[in-house]
Amino acid sequence: MNDKKIELGLRFDNSYANELEGFYVACLGAKAPSPVLIKLNETLSQHIGLNTTSVEDLAKLFSGSESPIGASPLAQAYAGHQFGGFNPQLGDGRALLLGEVLDGSGERVDIQLKGSGRTPFSRGGDGKAVLGAVLREYILSEAMYALNIPTTRALAVVTTGESIYRKQYLPGAVLTRVASSHLRIGTFQFFSSRGEQGKVKQLADYAIARHYPELKDSKQIYLDFFCAVRDKQAELVAKWLLVGFIHGVMNTDNMTISGETIDYGPCAFMDNYGADTVFSSIDRNSRYSYANQPIMAQWNLARLAETLLPLLHDDEDEAMALATGSVTDFWDIFQHHWVVGMRAKLGLSTEDEGDFALGEQLLASMSEEEVDFTNLFRCLIRDLESDTTESAKLFNHAEKYLLWRKSWIARLAKDKLSLSERITMMKAANPLYIPRNHQVEYAIEAAEQRADYQPFEELITVLANPYTVQVGAEKYSEQAPSSFGVYTTFCGT
Ligand code: AMP
Ligand code: MG
Numbered sequence: 001m002n003d004k005k006i007e008l009g010l011r012f013d014n015s016y017a018n019e020l021e022g023f024y025v026a027c028l029g030a031k032a033p034s035p036v037l038i039k040l041n042e043t044l045s046q047h048i049g050l051n052t053t054s055v056e057d058l059a060k061l062f063s064g065s066e067s068p069i070g071a072s073p074l075a076q077a078y079a080g081h082q083f084g085g086f087n088p089q090l091g092d093g094r095a096l097l098l099g100e101v102l103d104g105s106g107e108r109v110d111i112q113l114k115g116s117g118r119t120p121f122s123r124g125g126d127g128k129a130v131l132g133a134v135l136r137e138y139i140l141s142e143a144m145y146a147l148n149i150p151t152t153r154a155l156a157v158v159t160t161g162e163s164i165y166r167k168q169y170l171p172g173a174v175l176t177r178v179a180s181s182h183l184r185i186g187t188f189q190f191f192s193s194r195g196e197q198g199k200v201k202q203l204a205d206y207a208i209a210r211h212y213p214e215l216k217d218s219k220q221i222y223l224d225f226f227c228a229v230r231d232k233q234a235e236l237v238a239k240w241l242l243v244g245f246i247h248g249v250m251n252t253d254n255m256t257i258s259g260e261t262i263d264y265g266p267c268a269f270m271d272n273y274g275a276d277t278v279f280s281s282i283d284r285n286s287r288y289s290y291a292n293q294p295i296m297a298q299w300n301l302a303r304l305a306e307t308l309l310p311l312l313h314d315d316e317d318e319a320m321a322l323a324t325g326s327v328t329d330f331w332d333i334f335q336h337h338w339v340v341g342m343r344a345k346l347g348l349s350t351e352d353e354g355d356f357a358l359g360e361q362l363l364a365s366m367s368e369e370e371v372d373f374t375n376l377f378r379c380l381i382r383d384l385e386s387d388t389t390e391s392a393k394l395f396n397h398a399e400k401y402l403l404w405r406k407s408w409i410a411r412l413a414k415d416k417l418s419l420s421e422r423i424t425m426m427k428a429a430n431p432l433y434i435p436r437n438h439q440v441e442y443a444i445e446a447a448e449q450r451a452d453y454q455p456f457e458e459l460i461t462v463l464a465n466p467y468t469v470q471v472g473a474e475k476y477s478e479q480a481p482s483s484f485g486v487y488t489t490f491c492g493t
Pocket of ligand 2: 253
């Protein structure tokens with residue numbers, strides 16, 4: 001970065017830099033040879049108060065080449081369990097926190113660059129990102145936002161003019177990400193694993209003030225803090241499952257304290273339902289498969305609880321008992337959120353103790369079949385609207401499904417909603433458009449190989465309103481052609 005500072009009108013207030021010395025290393029972005037602004041998220045930029053400046057300035061800024069007035073760029077330290085193995089030192093190896101901004105609602109958000117060059121945490125990496133991966137994160141994270149799932153957001157995409165080597169030369173790019181913070185379970189682990197318990201406490205106090213201020217007068221504040229994070233994560237993972245999202249790399253460094261989805265590396269939405277679906281090429285043991293996600297979230301939360309043990313109680317056994325009980329409770333909380341969401345998907349406004357099983361039985365009827373998860377739920381709606389059973393045609397063997405359907409129809413009869421109320425409810429809970437893998441790949445390929453951003457623009461426009469029928473957007477709700485083949489995703493973006 002050079003000395004020129006760009007005025008953006010953003011209200012920077014860098015609490016991480018100011019309050020947490022020793023938790024980061026101040027550093028600067030690499031100079032991009034010829035930065036070009038490919039995409040600015042207009043609504044988000046307005047929301048955070050970004051004053052329009054020249055496109056050239058935005059390109060320099062969002063490549064990391066220059067810095068906005070008020071920023072205090074830094075790389076955060078963190079550790080993490082990666083696929084079960086502990087790495088005591090990860091950290092922002094290719095990301096730079098520019099600082100925090102108070103947005104239009106007075107909320108504090110991080111503005112972070114991803115792919116802006118090496119930092120002291122880069123280890124052997126180049127600190128860079130490639131255009132395909134950056135567009136992927138843009139598409140997926142904004143789609144999640146539109147699906148009402150807590151997530152980091154995408155503010156801008158800049159190409160740097162560099163070619164980055166990833167088995168082949170690919171265009172370099174930087175994503176600007178907005179998040180309510182980048183505190184991770186791994187941030188706690190970084191200090192806990194070094195025996196720096198004072199810093200764990202300092203971090204917990206900071207996290208409470210920033211994300212859970214309502215706990216400030218609690219008598220058992222650190223236990224309540226843990227439970228608050230647990231509850232957010234339980235709800236988050238339930239929401240993932242209900243839209244068929246597979247994160248793919250739920251390492252503890254990729255799990256936030258705020259409860260937002262973070263790190264859109266190898267994630268993908270499943271088309272055909274399968275509890276054991278995995279897309280990531282490196283997840284060889286299916287650790288982060290679709291149905292394993294709540295189990296892994298609970299496992300990760302147990303790692304967070306371990307870092308907090310000395311803060312939970314002076315007596316070690318008592319601390320352990322409190323932590324164990326709270327981690328165990330994750331399962332009930334997750335199931336609660338899942339059944340609440342499943343009821344909405346199935347058009348149920350009341351509670352019945354059989355609802356959890358009803359939802360599970362539907363999934364069981366889909367397994368071993370080749371049924372599109374998203375489209376089946378929309379077909380349930382159409383069947384209700386037109387009093388048909390077209391949904392059965394989605395199955396190769398519909399017997400199990402038709403049995404399930406009988407129980408569902410019987411359950412609906414006990415639920416007092418009118419047909420039109422039920423249909424409205426179901427339409428709001430079952431997306432028509434998700435980022436389908438073949439469409440995501442097509443958009444990336446067009447951009448990477450032909451600098452054609454039209455498919456990307458069209459895709460993000462459709463995904464911004466996932467519950468509303470959009471004329472001319474039929475292809476975005478269709479399954480991949482069989483020629484698309486088995487889909488595999490990659491990390492190391
Ligand atoms: P992720 O797979 O994005 O969760 O990253 C795991 C760790 O690897 C983090 O510490 C990243 O900063 C680091 N990392 C990933 N890619 C790169 C890269 N190209 N250069 C430097 N560090 C990287
Ligand atoms: Mg990560």
